[in-house]
Amino acid sequence: MPSAERGLCVVLHDVAPATWPACERLLAAIDAQATVPVTLLVVPEYHRGRPIDAVPRFVGALERRLARGDEIAMHGCFHLDDLPAATPAEWFRRRVLTAGEGEFAALGERSARARLARGLDTFMRLGWPVRGFVPPAWLLGEGARNVLASFPFAYTSSRRCLYALPDWRAHPSASLVWSVRTGVRRIAFELLNRCLLRALHGAPLLRLGIHPVDAAHPAVVDFWLSALRAALATRTPCTKSAWLDAAALRQPVALRAG
Numbered sequence: 001m002p003s004a005e006r007g008l009c010v011v012l013h014d015v016a017p018a019t020w021p022a023c024e025r026l027l028a029a030i031d032a033q034a035t036v037p038v039t040l041l042v043v044p045e046y047h048r049g050r051p052i053d054a055v056p057r058f059v060g061a062l063e064r065r066l067a068r069g070d071e072i073a074m075h076g077c078f079h080l081d082d083l084p085a086a087t088p089a090e091w092f093r094r095r096v097l098t099a100g101e102g103e104f105a106a107l108g109e110r111s112a113r114a115r116l117a118r119g120l121d122t123f124m125r126l127g128w129p130v131r132g133f134v135p136p137a138w139l140l141g142e143g144a145r146n147v148l149a150s151f152p153f154a155y156t157s158s159r160r161c162l163y164a165l166p167d168w169r170a171h172p173s174a175s176l177v178w179s180v181r182t183g184v185r186r187i188a189f190e191l192l193n194r195c196l197l198r199a200l201h202g203a204p205l206l207r208l209g210i211h212p213v214d215a216a217h218p219a220v221v222d223f224w225l226s227a228l229r230a231a232l233a234t235r236t237p238c239t240k241s242a243w244l245d246a247a248a249l250r251q252p253v254a255l256r257a258g
Helices: 017-033 056-067 088-097 109-126 142-148 183-199 212-216 218-232 240-249
Strands: 007-015 038-042 071-074 155-157 161-164 169-172 175-177 205-210
Touching: 007 017, 007 212, 007 218, 007 240, 017 056, 017 212, 017 218, 038 056, 056 071, 071 109, 071 240, 109 142, 155 240, 161 240, 175 183, 183 218, 205 218, 212 218
Parallel strands: 007 038, 007 205, 038 071, 175 205
Antiparallel strands: 155 161, 161 169
8 A cells, every 4th residue: 555655646737617628528537547536726717717606517516526535726816927027037937938827926925915815715605625725837926925824725836846834844746747838848748757757756746737738639648647547556646635644644645535
């Protein structure tokens, strides 16, 4: 039986009504492989669209996922980074590498606090438990970092680390991810991800960071399913919360029934 030190987190990013058809296809493919809990990174008002609690079909679908053992984490509020970039390096990081999606990259403390509160209010209205906050594109600027621990989140994460809050205790854990915007990027990320799978073979936690846009690329979906099958031979599937809880207690991760 794999222990808490050999965990596997399947993480679906950018979950929102607008992306839900693609999310459903990916979740169906995952469910067909194995019954694993998924950490769903939900955006309360994706791209400043309708709040999630105004879309009953989406709410019902997410409640069914919760009932089967999935976890919901807050993934920004709007997911859009619409502030100007101060330097060419910032412009490249926020406009080219992350395509203007790193919402919390440059927010000041006041704005970050307001968006965190706004997003949490949406989840509270729905009665959904939310223990994690994952900034869009994993970009968390100084202003947001300064206020995040004052909110009732148990964890946050970056591309390379999972942090237990409020003390920011770090658990190194790289996440695999694809960039599918061009054919060149897809080729490059396939090579990178295959190298990472080998390099992370002995890591305490492996995270598979899947995005709705991946659903449009069969080769990318095939890679995720292959990586999932291989990881399940030696790792315990769990949500981020479950892995952190088990790591703190130094106990095996228990997979919820459902």
